[in-house]
Amino acid sequence: MGSFVHVKEATIVTPSEPTPTGVLSLSSLDSQLFLRFTIEYLLVYKPHPGLDPGATTARVKAALAKTLVPYYPLAGRVRAKPDGSSGLEVVCRAQGVLFMEAVSDHNVNEFEKAPRFVTQWRKLLSLHVADVLKGAPPLVVQLTWLKDGNAALGVGINHCLCDGIGSAEFLNSFAELASTSQTKFSEFKFKPKPIWDRHLLNPAPFKPSRNNNNNALSHPEFNRVPDLCGFLARFSNERLTPTSFIFNKTSLNELKKLASSTSRHSESNYTSFDVLSAHIWRSWARALNLPSNQILKLLFSINVRNRVKPTLPSGYYGNAFVLGCAQTSVNELTEKGLGHATMLVKRAKEQVDSEFVKSVVEIVGQSRASPDSVGVLILSQWSRLGLEKVDLGMGKPVHVGPICCDRYCLLLPVFNQTDAVKAMVAVPTTAAQRYEHLVRSFTN
Structure with a gap:
């Protein structure tokens, strides 16, 4: 090589x-x-x-x-x-x-x-x-x-x-x-x-959020949770092994069916992102073999260009996202099935409206608030950015990804497969084999 x-x-x-x-x-x-x-x-x-x-x-x-x-x-x-x-x-x-x-x-x-x-x-x-x-x-x-x-x-x-x-x-x-x-x-x-x-994304233009929405309880992404298992030490001390797995349209539809079959009917209108991120989160948690009462979070970026009022102008290239946060215990995430985890992801997305964004802007503008790292899997959706179209006169890229694989999970575009997604994440070496097995097996 x-x-x-x-x-x-x-x-x-x-x-x-x-x-x-x-x-x-x-x-x-x-x-x-x-x-x-x-x-x-x-x-x-x-x-x-x-x-x-x-x-x-x-x-x-x-x-x-x-x-x-x-x-x-x-x-x-x-x-x-x-x-x-x-x-x-x-x-x-x-x-x-x-x-x-x-x-x-x-x-x-x-x-x-x-x-x-x-x-x-x-x-x-x-x-x-x-x-x-x-x-x-x-x-x-x-x-x-x-x-x-x-x-x-x-x-x-x-x-x-x-x-x-x-x-x-x-x-x-x-x-x-x-x-x-x-x-x-x-x-x-x-x-x-x-x-x-x-x-346009500074606290000054905004009136104070209604319902005092800028309190920490409204923003679990910034809250600290106890580290019950040496979580941070494990990721810093143990060698990480890169993994990648392609989910095509068929496998994404299988995940949707599985999630819907274990959800309340009214909650089962799930996107591919909802089910895939929930499936990866559950597989990751199960592979790490964490204590059942450890609190886990899935953090993912949500584009707010069209969620704020007024909407941001086309061509705004600054940071226009906030973090969605799905949170639960290891026990609930692993035992309650894919439908439960998918519902948590969906609800985290749905609560991000203009008021939510204002409260995040207020929090980060007034303090040095930063997301917690304990029990956290960060997931970033590069598959919808348009990177697969970047043509320098050599055709479209046959591979799009990060320079270095990391503990953060990236959803990547797949060359010539518009409905497919590649999930790339590095996990502790002792958990890598089990993670790869779980992420490939679509079972509750």
Whole structure:
């Protein structure tokens, strides 16, 4: 298996035209402590034979420079606000982003299954920015040519500046430009047009929430629960094993039937996300063999662009999500069947309305509230972001996933299977075999 990656060139790419200078404030949601990390995407391509790597790299760099004109804050630098608050801001002086071109002895077939170890693909994005507040560029792009003539695109984008939807819109505009002919390049129109407007998700425009909804009891995602089993120590001390499993339309329908058969009839109108996330959560909990009274949470992001009033404008690329939280004990999660777990997920989604979002904005704006880690499985739905459409002129990616597999579960798109989802998560090695067995067996 390949592991050699050599960076041939590392260069700073700046916007191709003059851009505004100044300081932009990030929103209360952008500034949350738990978002101060880099989203790292890996997209793998099988370009047509005869593609010129040199010309392709030049096109990609030129497209990146042009995309940074309307997305100029991504070429800035993030810092803490000097007023001592917990807020963040972006200093925009066209400082630029890092672009790397590399070669590797990885081959395209490696990406059809889970990596053998968590960091196997780490060097496909050679610069990992652990803390963007220390002056690193918030955007890093690496184009790597694989030994079989195929290509991988690694992208690191700081979560403070974009959520999944925003980063995918950026990547699709960037890719569309990279595949645009030279004659139409200068006339390119960005759709949707990027919108900053971070003030729309600050506490100031909102009146205090009714019913005092901003108390902690309304937001279990921020509550702390007792660690009855050394949960955090297990995940930090034990080696994690990456897993991935594809759920096609047939298996998703089987899960829906199973969930409906163990639910109250009025609650059984479940989506694929509802049943799949509940099934993964139950399989994970059962495989870890946790104490029956340990409280567990499933946290997942909910897009609020159309849930707030007024709705956010098209092209808003900041963090416009809150965390849905399904919570129960190990005993109830594992013994009550798939229908019960699915109902918890569905209800967590349904309670997120404009008032709920306002109360989250108030909480994170007034305090440094952050989600708990004890008993938590975080699940993120990358399968609906549009990453599978990011075409740099080499066709659609045959693999979309993270640079490194993690203890967070990602739902990923599957190449040429629009109704299928790949679930990728790393679990403690002692639980990996049992987890894989449980996630493959659709039984209560």
